Amino acid sequence: MVEPVLRLEALHKSFGGLMVTRDVTVELAADELHAIIGPNGAGKTTLINQISGLIAPDSGRIVFGGRDVTALPAPERAALGLARSFQITSILPAFSVLENVALAVQARSGSSFRFFGRASSEEALNKPAMAALDEVGLADRADVIAGRLAHGEKRALELAIALAMEPKLLLLDEPMAGAGREESQRLITVLSRLKGRFPMLLVEHDMTAVFALADRISVLIYGQILTSGTPEEVRADPRVIAAYLGDEME
Amino acid sequence: MMFVAFALFPIAATFGAEAYLIDLFRRIMIFAIAALALDLLVGYGALVSFGHAAFIGIGAYAVGILAASNVSDMIISLPLAIGAAALFAYLTGTICLRTRGVYFIMITLAFGQMAYFFAGSLAPYGGDDGLTLAMRSTLLGFAPFKHDLLFYYIVLGCLVGCYWLCRALVISRFGRVFRGARENPTRMAALGFDVFRYQLTAYTISGALGGLAGFLLANATDFVSPAYMSWHRSGELIVMIILGGIGNLNGAIVGTVAFLLLGEWLSDLTENWEMIFGPLLVVIILLARGGLLGLAAQMAAWYRRENILSVGDFIAAVGRYLRQLARRTIKSTLQTSRSRSRG
Numbered sequence A: 001m002v003e004p005v006l007r008l009e010a011l012h013k014s015f016g017g018l019m020v021t022r023d024v025t026v027e028l029a030a031d032e033l034h035a036i037i038g039p040n041g042a043g044k045t046t047l048i049n050q051i052s053g054l055i056a057p058d059s060g061r062i063v064f065g066g067r068d069v070t071a072l073p074a075p076e077r078a079a080l081g082l083a084r085s086f087q088i089t090s091i092l093p094a095f096s097v098l099e100n101v102a103l104a105v106q107a108r109s110g111s112s113f114r115f116f117g118r119a120s121s122e123e124a125l126n127k128p129a130m131a132a133l134d135e136v137g138l139a140d141r142a143d144v145i146a147g148r149l150a151h152g153e154k155r156a157l158e159l160a161i162a163l164a165m166e167p168k169l170l171l172l173d174e175p176m177a178g179a180g181r182e183e184s185q186r187l188i189t190v191l192s193r194l195k196g197r198f199p200m201l202l203v204e205h206d207m208t209a210v211f212a213l214a215d216r217i218s219v220l221i222y223g224q225i226l227t228s229g230t231p232e233e234v235r236a237d238p239r240v241i242a243a244y245l246g247d248e249m250e
Numbered sequence B: 001m002m003f004v005a006f007a008l009f010p011i012a013a014t015f016g017a018e019a020y021l022i023d024l025f026r027r028i029m030i031f032a033i034a035a036l037a038l039d040l041l042v043g044y045g046a047l048v049s050f051g052h053a054a055f056i057g058i059g060a061y062a063v064g065i066l067a068a069s070n071v072s073d074m075i076i077s078l079p080l081a082i083g084a085a086a087l088f089a090y091l092t093g094t095i096c097l098r099t100r101g102v103y104f105i106m107i108t109l110a111f112g113q114m115a116y117f118f119a120g121s122l123a124p125y126g127g128d129d130g131l132t133l134a135m136r137s138t139l140l141g142f143a144p145f146k147h148d149l150l151f152y153y154i155v156l157g158c159l160v161g162c163y164w165l166c167r168a169l170v171i172s173r174f175g176r177v178f179r180g181a182r183e184n185p186t187r188m189a190a191l192g193f194d195v196f197r198y199q200l201t202a203y204t205i206s207g208a209l210g211g212l213a214g215f216l217l218a219n220a221t222d223f224v225s226p227a228y229m230s231w232h233r234s235g236e237l238i239v240m241i242i243l244g245g246i247g248n249l250n251g252a253i254v255g256t257v258a259f260l261l262l263g264e265w266l267s268d269l270t271e272n273w274e275m276i277f278g279p280l281l282v283v284i285i286l287l288a289r290g291g292l293l294g295l296a297a298q299m300a301a302w303y304r305r306e307n308i309l310s311v312g313d314f315i316a317a318v319g320r321y322l323r324q325l326a327r328r329t330i331k332s333t334l335q336t337s338r339s340r341s342r343g
């Protein structure tokens, strides 16, 4: 069997008395789009934060690309090719849309300890950045100040930033959060086009999106993986229906 | 443009034979270098350093202490002044930059005061009283600081150089990361940037420029004292950059000029000038968000909007503005009193 891109081994995390990650073990294959669903407060964001390195787990291991990264700080994980988007839009609001993405390109292309030369006119940074913007349909908004974008556009920018990092694994924390129907539909199209190019771990509330995109689904409830399987298996699982899907799918 | 004004100024001043004005403007330019260094941190990194005078002081003491040991050549003293300040910045920065916001302000202040008290305890070098410079710095036997005019233009050259350096820094790859760290450090970490390293580098560069200002200041005043490092000085530097407009290198220079000229002018007018100076600064800073440069930009926009071409237009526009203001004030007063009587 091929080595999985990501392996979470018995992760645990508590905030005070609240156990938010409970013995989570997940494997992600190299060509897989793996979705994590679960009600609000289930601990999905906390899990993504542990994988990306913003929060340290209390115990357990995170193995990325065959390497134990549990103790590695977030920037170094990103440098290894671990890219993420944030549920609550996390961009550089005072920078232009293009600069937001160009900075992601800059992160993976040579040293940033360069003190001379105008970064904003480096074609080697702007070109890939424009390509990423094109991919999410934001190319015509490249010169706008990012803080002035509409909410749905910010969600698209968030995705473009992650794409520009040329990830080896993409963590997406509710990429459609707060986007309108039309915007969501557009993002789903973008994601299905990206599928297969690199593995993705997708946290999403929008069940239409999840069942349209995911190869496998894990259901997280009270910090614990209730079950993992193909969309069909998960949809048919009576425990899932009882605990979660029942009211989501009317 | 500003630099041209600085360059032409001595020519104008020689006609008036006001040697002291040359002295004043040399001092202004020296502090402008320190203000530029501070604006790099505050304006582009949101790192409000409240101990920046320490770097000036360290640079100045390096000159003073070396001169007291008969070392006056700037081949030695200049790198030492800059290097000592940079080293101090680097060492304190590794600690300060672990903190954020108010804690950062407090801890930079604490390190600044530490340097201040240390200088005051240097008994062989005058302690609290400070130390008169045994001789100004020389360069391989020449004495460039002996001629006031030459000294003036050297300072101007340093100011232009620092401005150019800061400008280049801000727009470079490095500067982009540094500015990004102010905007959203979490995003920067997720992109793969260890923001601490970038901030520490900027802090060290800023300290080095402060050291250069100290080197020049010691030579300009022929004197070094712990007062150069006091927190008043650090506070003044902050006021200067706020006054001119933060996050805009031109603002740092404009602010320094305005601050020091205003102080000079008021102290000529009256003995109790500080009683006017303080409130005046508060008023300017409150009125002009974005400092004097911000005010100028607002004025320019207003001129364009009101289409002001002559003095008459100007008076008419001011009239319109005041009437509008009065109407708005009356309206809001009425509203609050009405809602109060209702409630």
Ligand SMILES: Nc1ncnc2c1ncn2[C@@H]1O[C@H](COP(=O)(O)OP(=O)(O)O)[C@@H](O)[C@H]1O
Pocket: A015, A018, A020, A038, A039, A040, A041, A042, A043, A044, A045, A046, A047
């Ligand atoms: N930094 C934190 N400190 C304390 N509690 C937290 C923190 N982050 C999240 N939580 C709590 O952990 C639980 C899981 O949160 P989260 O991971 O955001 O859930 P989800 O993304 O699935 O909605 C929630 O009850 C939340 O209040």
Ligand SMILES: [Mg+2]
Pocket: A044, A045, A046, A087
């Ligand atoms: Mg969440």
